[in-house]
Amino acid sequence: ALLDDDCPLAVLSEEGGAHSATFLPMILRLLADAGAGFSDIGLYACATGPGSCTGIRIGVATVQGMAYASGRPAVGVTSLESLAWPLSDRTGELVCPVIDARNDRVYAQVFLDGAPVLAPAALSADALVESLATLPGERPVVFCGDAADWMGERAALRMGADRIGPPAHRERSAVWIGQAALVRYRTDPDGFAPQTLLPFYLGRSQAERMRGIDASAWQPPSLDR
Incomplete structure (x- = not known):
């Protein structure tokens, strides 16, 4: 989703296919639909998990790279926070x-x-x-x-x-992630350098479970040169 302040300008939903193959093309299409470019983006946000370990890593790494390349801040919002946001x-x-x-x-x-x-x-x-x-x-x-x-x-x-009240929404929304991230950013504008954006895991991946390896303490290499 692309937002102007907290108002959606363009929203796309996944249409199937591997996340690694569809994510970047969706970003380009989203910008084209809104008539915007990367230079127009002032703040990046993404879901950090929990969820699919591979999908989380792809999303975080992609957003982190775009934010770092453009010198923009990047805010992470957990999947659970984004679900609770509209309530x-x-x-x-x-x-x-x-x-x-x-x-x-x-x-x-x-x-x-x-x-x-x-x-x-x-x-x-x-x-x-x-x-x-x-x-x-x-x-x-x-x-x-x-x-x-x-x-x-x-x-x-x-x-x-x-x-127990009736169930609320069942699906997640990129719009809620963006809105929650903007509120968080405004409370601490200096606290969201791209290298601080990290996945949020509550369990081990299938590969880690099968191999008996816990990678929860893994830290990405520094992006500073």
């Missing part, structure tokens, strides 16, 4: 973005009035429900993300259907 103005409700991590597990975080109350985690569906049930106040819960439907059903069994 940040809802007061008194626990907003819980959930991404299906397979095998009855989810990536999840919990927000209240736009602020996090539970840290992002990879956990079982039952563990998430238990965490929600033990939060004080017995507040209503709204799930969003691709696991929102079945997580809502699971939570209703433990917490009661009257506490």
Whole structure:
């Protein structure tokens, strides 16, 4: 998505195919649709995860490279933050973005009035429900993300259907990433050099699991010369 302040100028959705082959052409098409060029971009933003490890790395590396080459800042927004963003103005409700991590597990975080109350985690569906049930106040819960439907059903069994609101949106949006990034950037304009943009993982990749290697402590080489 390309935004002017927080207003979308152009938005494209993935149309299938390998992320490595489609991502850059989509960026070029997006700029062409908006009649803009790279010199018009003042701030870069991207989702940093959790999600597909390969897709995250491709997205972060591409955005980091474009920002570094143009001398622009780059802001990372987690997938969970971006899902919760359009619900940040809802007061008194626990907003819980959930991404299906397979095998009855989810990536999840919990927000209240736009602020996090539970840290992002990879956990079982039952563990998430238990965490929600033990939060004080017995507040209503709204799930969003691709696991929102079945997580809502699971939570209703433990917490009661009257506490679980209808699922909100299920898909993520690049527009929300851009809007959240802009707000974050304005709070600290000097804190988002391109080299600070890093993937955010909550679990190991399939290759790491198969080889028994944990690459969570990996750091990219410095871009400074």
